[in-house]
Amino acid sequence: MVKRTFQFLIFGLLSLSFQASADNALPDIGGAGYSVITTEQEHKLGEAWARMLRGSGRLYEDALVSQYLEDLTWKLVTYSELTDRRLQIIVIDNPTLNAFAVPGGIIGIHAGLLLHAENEAQLASVLAHELAHLSQRHFAAQLEAQRRNSPLMIASILASILIAAADPEAGVAAMQSSMAASVSSRLSFSRQNEREADYVGMQTLAASGYDPKAMPQMFMQIQQTTRFSRTPPEFLLTHPITQSRIAESQNRAANLPSGQRSSNSIDFNIARARIQARYADKLGELHAHYQTEMTAPSDSLHYALAYTAMLQNNFSTAKQHQTQFSQAFEQQLPSRLLSVEILLKQEKLPQATAALETLYQLYPGNQAVAYLYAQSLTKSNQPAKAVKIYRNYLDDHPRDSRAWYLLAEAYGLAGDIAGVHQARIEYFLQTANVDQALQQIDFAMRENGLSEYQKARLEQQKQEALRVRDSLKMDF
Structure with a gap:
């Protein structure tokens, strides 16, 4: 799958670059002074690239963490220079240090980034930097600068990022090859982009209330933690730190003003604790490490201890730490969701479902609540209700491939074969598996008793599949 998407990306971007190189007198149709690629073409490129990433990379499945990262990114967007705000935030299940921006509004975040950031301000500095790359249209600028030269550089770098999301070692090798092939003038232009993204990103940090000093602090943190690494992380290959x-x-x-917002938040600490548990070799050792920090107890520390205890089925210890939560934190969503997760882990489905129904009324748009509620309903043999939850969630998050996958399962348990087909088709389209989508459409069309509406919907999906296939060629 990765090889196929890599070939698509290289072919499409080479086609774009060769087309631009062949005509040195292109009119300025891109806005912001760029004539090689328009903002709408960037958006289409980003859409296609995101589909391929969802199909080739392993997405991070902890919805609470994903929701936190989305909320933090959108908080920064409000204070950024980004005008085209058709964004997609994709969280990759990868413990390495990396974040990247792809033209068309794609922000990719490796979950491992939170293992290296010491606080929320440092994490925000990386996201603000990537938003600056998008707002300043650095991809278009680099295409403009190199249209008379070899077109391979940007194509290979973008493809390398795609591969790295699924296979870090392959991505590093491909990235090193593409970087080595670049000429000094192009590297100089890249440094100029980085300096501009640093400056614009710092302005975003300051405007949103964070201390802009968090950015150089993060740079030093990255440099210090990776200086003895034999293989540099992808982030340093695309964002050289000197x-x-x-x-x-x-x-x-x-x-710049230092900002009034705290450098940290309990939401950051909770997300980080969950990621640490996800990638821990031995949960018992991680739990013991948290215990050594109990000289300065806090809600976030008790949460980390309760969470790791739950994962080890040590429910009495988990509940013991829950009793140490402050009254204010007890009422917050992460605390209440942890109680639900413990109930689900204990297979206490009626209690979990009842608690989630209440939370769903209070937080109808929260993806962690929606996912847990739908999964609890499915386990409770209420798949029809789970279908409604997934459908409502997908109305606002139509690109969430995991939700489409789980919706197909819920439809199957509910005995709705037409629904299974519809959800699978959407899943395949969101993951760039067009051939499988078309095959699923053929299967669906053979079903007996289809209504005229269902036939029309399948025909509509077929046309959408053909459009997606064309977009994956990225031939502008």
């Missing part, structure tokens, strides 16, 4: 860059970012940050 002492001069750190010094320059420190000087710029000193001239």
